[in-house]
Amino acid sequence: MNKKQPLSTSEWDEVEEDSFKTLSKEEMDALRKLKPRSFASINSWWVVLSQVAITIAIAAACYVFSSPADKNVYTYSALVGGLIGFLPSALFLMRIEAAKKSVKSSPGGYLAAVVSGEFLKILATILLFIGFALKQPDLKWIPLLVTYFATLKCYLLAWFWR
Secondary structure: OOOOOOOOHHHHHOOOOOOOOOOOHHHHHHHHHHOHHHHOOOOHHHHHHHHHHHHHHHHHHHHHHOOOOOHHHHHHHHHHHHHHHHHHHHHHHHHHHHHHOOOOOOHHHHHHHHHHHHHHHHHHHHHHHHHHHHHOOOOOHHHHHHHHHHHHOHHHHHHHHO
């Protein structure tokens, strides 16, 4: 039988010379000029704004296409779903913005802000779902969940905007 020998540790430790290259500032500037779309970033607040826009669009569609008796409840449910989608995102971004402006900014501090911001986002989402479910029992869950999931898909749109 022909068994393959596992690589020795010395073979794993060898680094190819061309595996990475440190670029100078001038080389990075030239690369940015050559491929500007590769270095473009999107403002995160545009994602939240798109979440608000998609919420309004779906609420308007619910208003237009629902029966006259259900117009208000379907529209309100869609607005609530969008609120549950974009409000925690806005809270997360405010937490990140506060960390960026902090005097004691460090990589560890920024990581702590991201983790605490995500925790805040998850907690706010859960509390909003529970709060609206308990306080507004007449909500229609289909438009609420459709709008909520549509606001979550705005993050994917940000990749295409880049």
